[in-house]
Amino acid sequence: MRVVSWNIHWGCGKDGRIRIHAIIDVLRRLNPDVVCLQEVAANHPELDGGATANQFKQLGGAFGGYHMMEHAPSELYKNNSPRLFGNLILSKYRITQVHRHLLPWPVEAGRPAGMPRGLMETVLDTPSGKLRLMTTHLEYWSALQRMAQVQRIRELHAEACARSRVFQPDPDLDAPYQLGFRPASAILCGDFNFAPDAEDYQALLAPIDGAPAFIDAWRAVHGKVARAPTTGLHGYPWPERPECYDHFFVTDDLASRVTTVDVQSETAASDHQPVVLDLD
Template identity: 90%
Template structure:
């Protein structure tokens, strides 16, 4: 099972031009079973390069054999026309349920900039059984907001784990109640806007109450103490000031034996972030 996570920077390359086809070409070469994208835009002409198209539809159309799930926490309107910005999942595997979570956005007087953030959670019928796949893009400017979002993700994971332990199918219930099994085993990926030595990184990996399986950093599981490859700051982009790792894969501890590889695809300059690839046995 191969999963790719990538903040695509609305397809805007270093030259300020939008080339969604370049994003699509990279993804096709990587041949993923599941794709998790952040910073997908629709109807945002004011963004660098002019992101006027609906990129959710462009990407979904380019991968016609995949199931598409989108979540745009930032939904603004101009002349009653929606301008969307958010996350996208494409999956070859059958989807049994999807949950779209808005993450906390507490007021932070010290950091008034920012935008609503979200988490998409999908239950996949993967080759070795059901698992939850989650992708997100956390706040960049406000550490207070980012920590609140980390804590909410932990709460959502603990809730799903608790529900998995008491799940009992009941065919007599009306269809909306029959969501089916929501497993504790999960993959969490995305642009977290924190480095591996950050406080919020440590908070995400801390033990959970109630028997929920903890998250592990999949890079460390696969690569041990090998120096982490940067996921931003390459190819001459003006941001950030130096190469850094803000994009991560986390897995619940039960999936750790199945982590075969975690790699950063450093060669592409199609975005100001690099794609990260997780391979599970």
């Protein structure tokens, strides 16, 4: 099973032009089973390069053999037309559930307001069984908001694990109640806007009562080898130096199955680099 996570910066490359086809070309070359994208836009002409197209539809249409799930926590309207900004999952595997969670957005005096953030969770039927896959894009400007979002992700994970322990199918229930099994085993990926060993990074990995803890997939494969940067390459003005903000985390029961975690550093199609995880 191959998963790619990538903050695509609405397809805006180093030259300031939007080239969604360049994003598509990279993804096709990587040949993933599941794609998790952040910073996908629709009807946002004010963004660099002019993101007027519906990129959710463009990307979904380019991968016709995949199932598409979208979550735009930022949903604004101008002249009754939606302007969307958020996350997208494409999956070759059958989907049995999707949950779209809004994350906390507490006010912090003296900081930019930021934007609504979300966690998209899906249950996939993979060749090795059911698996929860989650992707997110956490707050950049506010450490207070980002920590609140980390804690909420942990709460949602604990809740899902609790439900997995008590799940019993009941065909007598009405259809909306028959959500099916939601497993404890999970992959969590995205742009977390924290560097390795930051306070919120440590908080995410702390033990969780009644639930398998998250393990940094990079550490599971590479040990103490220095982490490849996922931002700050190809001459982008942000951040000030190369850094790793994009991560894969897996529940501890999956850690031994992770065979590959690699950063694809050669493309300049976004100000972030795609990250690839292989699970046997």
